Amino acid sequence: MAHAGIARPTRTRHMRRPEAARPPSRRDDLVQSGQMGHFVQTLYSKLNARGTSASCERSSRMRSRATRLRVLVLRDARDANHHGGAAWARPSFEHDPERLGPRGILERVGQPTRVAPALILVGVSAFLVLTALAAAAYPGGTFCDANAPGYDFWGNFFCDLTQPVTQRGVDNTRARSLAQASFVCFSLALVPFWWVHGALLGGRLGGAVRVLGLLSAAGTNLIAWLPSVVSPLLHAVSVFVAAIPGLLATLLGVTGAFARGNAGESRSSPLRFSAWLGALSLALGSADAAYYAVAIAVPGCHVLLPALQKLAALSVIGWMGTIARVGAARGARLDGPGPAVSVDQSTDS
Numbered sequence: 001m002a003h004a005g006i007a008r009p010t011r012t013r014h015m016r017r018p019e020a021a022r023p024p025s026r027r028d029d030l031v032q033s034g035q036m037g038h039f040v041q042t043l044y045s046k047l048n049a050r051g052t053s054a055s056c057e058r059s060s061r062m063r064s065r066a067t068r069l070r071v072l073v074l075r076d077a078r079d080a081n082h083h084g085g086a087a088w089a090r091p092s093f094e095h096d097p098e099r100l101g102p103r104g105i106l107e108r109v110g111q112p113t114r115v116a117p118a119l120i121l122v123g124v125s126a127f128l129v130l131t132a133l134a135a136a137a138y139p140g141g142t143f144c145d146a147n148a149p150g151y152d153f154w155g156n157f158f159c160d161l162t163q164p165v166t167q168r169g170v171d172n173t174r175a176r177s178l179a180q181a182s183f184v185c186f187s188l189a190l191v192p193f194w195w196v197h198g199a200l201l202g203g204r205l206g207g208a209v210r211v212l213g214l215l216s217a218a219g220t221n222l223i224a225w226l227p228s229v230v231s232p233l234l235h236a237v238s239v240f241v242a243a244i245p246g247l248l249a250t251l252l253g254v255t256g257a258f259a260r261g262n263a264g265e266s267r268s269s270p271l272r273f274s275a276w277l278g279a280l281s282l283a284l285g286s287a288d289a290a291y292y293a294v295a296i297a298v299p300g301c302h303v304l305l306p307a308l309q310k311l312a313a314l315s316v317i318g319w320m321g322t323i324a325r326v327g328a329a330r331g332a333r334l335d336g337p338g339p340a341v342s343v344d345q346s347t348d349s
Helices: 026-033 036-050 057-082 102-109 115-137 158-162 173-201 203-225 232-262 270-297 304-335
Strands: none
Touching: 115 158, 115 173, 115 304, 158 173, 158 203, 173 203, 173 232, 173 304, 203 232, 232 270, 270 304
């Protein structure tokens, strides 16, 4: 029985138990283990697999719970950034937490991943191996010397390997098949390369780089199937279809990379180094395309043109490798469910 004059406290439904008595929640465990972002990502995946119908009450509850968890992840990242600590949120969750539909999925796909850089390296490696095998099987002959033995790295073009017959009329079926496969591998490697490069730049500039780069990749594939012996006109058209969009994409990509470097990227960062390689590729590629146009207008033996093509190709391959490295570093932070990463920590260091 309560004593007279002593008011007994009334407990309402809005009162919460003391923090000390509150048992640890699933969120606390995830934050401690550094896998908060991975848990939210998994929850979103299950939600999308079940469907997002507004009429489903269970789906509605899951969307509300996922949104609240996503907000908490962003809040933890903001607080950790202010206090110099580690954040358990990934950059892919820095967007509007309400984007649960197709737009959010497209934003996720648009980020660099660990798969695309691996495809770049695999495609470039296959191109180099198949080109070496095709060069070993090439009977011989250059545009300037039809009787030259074997394949001359500085005297033959890449597309010489795709000819059905050599300059002196020898059958080239074996080397042609290998060379066509190498061109296919290189054009396929260009697709994730331009995609990752566009994701690193972001915005409309990154979208323009992707579109122009994909057009260049399609034109590169056409070169192998339209050799100059079959149709000189179609071969020249395919070369410029690959070159012009590729040079424009390179110009935009280099400009955007240098702009990001001036905006705060470290001068020794791989992204800034890739910008210099891109600038070198742009210069050599432009010179090669201009010289090729001169060779079409003025037929004859142009000794320096094959060498210029090889230099441009080597610079492009080095540029692709650097972009793959940057994309892999940033994609690992986006995709990996590993331990906590610092928000301030740059992936380019």
